[in-house]
Amino acid sequence: MAERLNEIGIVTYCPLISKTSQWSDRKKIVHVPLFNSYVFVQLTEKERNLIFEVPGVVRYLFWLGKPAIVRSSEIEAIKKWLSEPEGYEVSMDKWQKGDKIVLESGPFATQSAIIQEVKQNHYILILESLGCVLRVEKKVF
Known part of the structure; x- marks a missing residue:
């Protein structure tokens, strides 16, 4: 498309x-x-x-009743994140479903998110500013 x-x-x-x-x-x-x-x-x-x-x-995509506007800085953060060979490590051990958080590091640093799901090998976040769902894989060390 x-x-x-x-x-x-x-x-x-x-x-x-x-x-x-x-x-x-x-x-x-x-x-x-x-x-x-x-x-x-x-x-x-x-x-x-x-x-x-x-x-x-x-x-x-609508957010709060209006067409969503994604800032160019958010698009650049996505591009930067995808260009990283190892990606970013995310740890949410203390977070629970429904918690509202502000991401502290990585390409979405300072972005607000809501924890939608916590699984054994991944997390599901709702990025408020993009109005979308992000799946974050847990890394195995």
């Missing part, structure tokens, strides 16, 4: 991550969106309805 939006002149960003997929006969590394079903677009108010000309575009 990002490619189609680019073709009509819309600046897009769709952050991708590498994931190993298992088939019956082999494993393969595939690139999948970091935020499933999200494509960040940069456009003017005048261009807002232009994106709906692309098949598959359903709607904008």
Whole structure:
């Protein structure tokens, strides 16, 4: 979808991550969106309805009743995080589901988040400023 939006002149960003997929006969590394079903677009108010000309575009992400606006600093933080070879270590041992936190380090430092889920090998955070869910894998040492 990002490619189609680019073709009509819309600046897009769709952050991708590498994931190993298992088939019956082999494993393969595939690139999948970091935020499933999200494509960040940069456009003017005048261009807002232009994106709906692309098949598959359903709607904008809304936050507090208005289309969400993602700051360029947040996009840069995502890009920086994805460019790190080892990623970032996150520890939430003392946090529980429903806790509201401010991240202290990593690409989302100073961002507010709500703990949605704490599992044995990962955490699920809701990043308030992006209005999206982030899965953070626990590292094994």
